[in-house]
Amino acid sequence: MLNYILRRLVYAAIMIVxxxxxxxxxxxxxxxxxxxxxxxxxRARGDRSAEARIEDYRIRYGLDRPFIEQYVGWVTKFVQGxxxxxxxxxxxxxxxxxxxxxxxxxxxxxxxxxTWAIAIPLGVYSAxxxxxxxxxxxxxxxxxxxxxxxxxxxxxxxxxxxxxxNQEATGLFSQQYVDAxxxxxxxxxxxxxxxxxxxxxxxxxxxxxxxxMRGNLLETLGQPFIEAARARGLANRTVIxxxxxxxxxxxxxxILGSEAIPSIITGNALVSIVLNLPTIGPLFVESLRKLDMxxxxxxxxxxxxxxxxxxxxxxxxLAWVDPRIRLE
Amino acid sequence: MTANELLVxxxxxxxxxxxxxxxxxxxxxxxxxxxxxxxxxxxxxxxCGKSITARAILQMVPKPGKITAGQVxxxxxxxxxTQTDVINISKLDxxxxxxxEIRGGEIGMIFQEPMSSLTPVYNAGSHIxxxxxxxxxxxxxxxxxxxxxxxxAHRKVTKEESRQxxxxxxxxxxxxxxxxxxxxxxxxxxxxxxxxxxxxxxLSCQPVMLIADEPTTALDVSIEAQILDIMREMxxxxxxxxxxxxxxxxxxxxxxKEIVVMYMGKQVERASTVDIFYDPKHPYTRALLQSIxxxxxxxxTRLASIEGMVPDPFNLPTGCVFHPRCPSFMPGKCDKIxxxxxxxxxxxxVSCLLYEEV
Numbered sequence: 001m002l003n004y005i006l007r008r009l010v011y012a013a014i015m016i017v018x019x020x021x022x023x024x025x026x027x028x029x030x031x032x033x034x035x036x037x038x039x040x041x042x043r044a045r046g047d048r049s050a051e052a053r054i055e056d057y058r059i060r061y062g063l064d065r066p067f068i069e070q071y072v073g074w075v076t077k078f079v080q081g082x083x084x085x086x087x088x089x090x091x092x093x094x095x096x097x098x099x100x101x102x103x104x105x106x107x108x109x110x111x112x113x114x115t116w117a118i119a120i121p122l123g124v125y126s127a128x129x130x131x132x133x134x135x136x137x138x139x140x141x142x143x144x145x146x147x148x149x150x151x152x153x154x155x156x157x158x159x160x161x162x163x164x165x166n167q168e169a170t171g172l173f174s175q176q177y178v179d180a181x182x183x184x185x186x187x188x189x190x191x192x193x194x195x196x197x198x199x200x201x202x203x204x205x206x207x208x209x210x211x212x213m214r215g216n217l218l219e220t221l222g223q224p225f226i227e228a229a230r231a232r233g234l235a236n237r238t239v240i241x242x243x244x245x246x247x248x249x250x251x252x253x254x255i256l257g258s259e260a261i262p263s264i265i266t267g268n269a270l271v272s273i274v275l276n277l278p279t280i281g282p283l284f285v286e287s288l289r290k291l292d293m294x295x296x297x298x299x300x301x302x303x304x305x306x307x308x309x310x311x312x313x314x315x316x317x318l319a320w321v322d323p324r325i326r327l328e
Numbered sequence: 329m330t331a332n333e334l335l336v337x338x339x340x341x342x343x344x345x346x347x348x349x350x351x352x353x354x355x356x357x358x359x360x361x362x363x364x365x366x367x368x369x370x371x372x373x374x375x376c377g378k379s380i381t382a383r384a385i386l387q388m389v390p391k392p393g394k395i396t397a398g399q400v401x402x403x404x405x406x407x408x409x410t411q412t413d414v415i416n417i418s419k420l421d422x423x424x425x426x427x428x429e430i431r432g433g434e435i436g437m438i439f440q441e442p443m444s445s446l447t448p449v450y451n452a453g454s455h456i457x458x459x460x461x462x463x464x465x466x467x468x469x470x471x472x473x474x475x476x477x478x479x480x481a482h483r484k485v486t487k488e489e490s491r492q493x494x495x496x497x498x499x500x501x502x503x504x505x506x507x508x509x510x511x512x513x514x515x516x517x518x519x520x521x522x523x524x525x526x527x528x529x530x531l532s533c534q535p536v537m538l539i540a541d542e543p544t545t546a547l548d549v550s551i552e553a554q555i556l557d558i559m560r561e562m563x564x565x566x567x568x569x570x571x572x573x574x575x576x577x578x579x580x581x582x583x584x585k586e587i588v589v590m591y592m593g594k595q596v597e598r599a600s601t602v603d604i605f606y607d608p609k610h611p612y613t614r615a616l617l618q619s620i621x622x623x624x625x626x627x628x629t630r631l632a633s634i635e636g637m638v639p640d641p642f643n644l645p646t647g648c649v650f651h652p653r654c655p656s657f658m659p660g661k662c663d664k665i666x667x668x669x670x671x672x673x674x675x676x677x678v679s680c681l682l683y684e685e686v
């Protein structure tokens with residue numbers, strides 16, 4: 001088992017190197033670099049001295065050197081904990097990400113717990129009471145959630161909040177609390193803003209999970225071992241939770257590892273942009289647009305890392321809950 | 329043999345499935361009795377209502393089936409006592425306390441698909457433990473004053489006792505190295521072993537009756553013989569009744585004392601095993617018996633089969649449901665008049681117009 005985990009970690013390391021290299025290549029693919037865009041901007045504003053300054057920057061960031069050299073230089077520093085400097089903000093990537101990391105993780109974990117705590121019971125209810133009124137209502141909402149993009153729902157709710165509730169709805173804090181130290185007021189203010197991303201994620205994030213839970217559970221409930229458990233004299237509740245749900249939950253564990261854990265860092269970037277949430281998602285999207293390559297590269301490496309760790313965790317948890325796939 | 333003691337009475341039982349395409353009468357007026365310590369065989373083609381009848385005894389007819397008429401009476405007797413209470417099982421709440429005590433505790437059941445009748449994530453021991461911890465009671469040494477009644481003077485088994493019971497049961501059903509096998513997961517066991525585990529679960533609570541729903545259909549013949557032996561041995565030791573459902577006539581001849589033949593939800597004939605095999609009355613029973621392959625019969629001839637197809641359950645034939653396939657079909661009678669359930673001689677019952685004055 002330990003051997004297996006070690007092997008997976010080695011693969012993970014190789015994978016990260018490959019992914020970082022490829023993403024570096026892709027960022028480099030469009031003609032020009034961050035500075036060519038910058039120069040265009042400055043020139044458009046009629047800034048004559050731009051050309052000269054740009055050359056300084058080019059040397060400072062090493063953009064004049066060959067591609068491989070840039071990559072190796074960045075990687076070497078990366079392992080030492082220096083992720084490079086953002087061109088856009090002219091600050092270290094590490095600081096920029098660090099500022100937003102706490103909020104991103106808090107938001108993502110809250111979303112995660114919220115969606116799962118809603119989705120699993122609703123999915124179970126939907127399957128157990130198949131075709132009941134409750135099941136029909138849940139199904140309609142989960143299809144809406146599946147069909148509607150999160151950012152659209154976010155926009156609708158924003159509109160509703162501003163016009164009907166007359167509430168300032170973007171961001172996570174009101175103006176006076178943004179830079180204030182933590183206090184009861186600040187927490188209440190946070191909760192007052194948090195309901196919008198919470199609803200967006202509850203509707204869009206749970207839809208798919210509810211459907212998967214419902215489908216799997218229905219299939220499991222038709223299995224002979226369910227009838228056999230009932231014939232043993234077990235109460236219906238025990239049959240459903242101990243035998244059926246326990247068997248039907250496996251695909252959700254995979255989803256948890258491969259989708260939910262990586263999303264802890266990104267969150268839903270589009271929703272975050274619409275709602276102006278201070279998470280890493282919008283930062284990442286912006287860095288890709290601006291060819292802010294160290295920023296983008298760092299984000300990608302961390303997403304990959306979380307994805308790999310998430311998958312490994314999912315596999316370990318699966319092996320733990322299901323003896324059929326337990327590894328020797 | 330002692331006098332026949334009634335255990336379960338099925339009276340005019342009707343089970344209907346209301347599905348989109350119409351109503352299926354899965355069980356249509358079935359009446360028979362099961363006696364303590366005896367084996368009743370139920371035979372018939374697939375889909376004739378055998379399994380549904382069995383599930384009605386445990387009040388677990390699958391959705392959307394409903395018992396629409398008739399009843400299942402269970403003559404309940406506390407262990408060691410001679411007093412019987414009659415319980416109408418078909419009136420019980422399907423998830424209620426009483427029926428759950430009966431299920432598994434007093435009437436055990438084993439199924440057709442041993443491969444998938446054990447929950448894959450739990451080992452053999454936990455399955456047995458589930459049943460044992462629900463139903464099996466240990467005599468309590470010290471009986472308090474208020475607990476003078478014998479029934480109450482029991483306690484639940486402990487974890488360690490339950491494990492010992494599990495190992496003992498696995499040994500009794502012939503699983504080698506039960507101390508190790510008790511921790512095996514279903515996927516580590518063969519089909520025959522899984523069916524043995526199922527039997528061990530069913531018998532671990534010392535039920536008064538075992539419902540065996542085609543227990544050997546999915547197993548190969550040598551395993552089948554072993555499983556049947558185990559069931560017979562257990563029956564002898566525990567004075568347990570068995571309702572044995574099968575479509576294998578050879579197996580039923582070996583196991584049952586009395587046989588009920590079912591066709592399209594109706595019982596067409598009921599008699600002792602000897603009478604069914606040597607003096608079948610109903611044309612369907614005769615046709616079934618003719619379709620048994622026999623060793624030594626001239627090779628090259630085709631095995632007899634029953635003419636025609638099983639009718640559409642939504643559109644049953646009028647009169648006698650078997651008339652379109654019946655070799656003794658009497659035009660003008662069988663397609664118009666439904667036969668009634670009649671006693672011919674002794675315990676030989678049949679439902680056929682050949683034996684009625686019409």
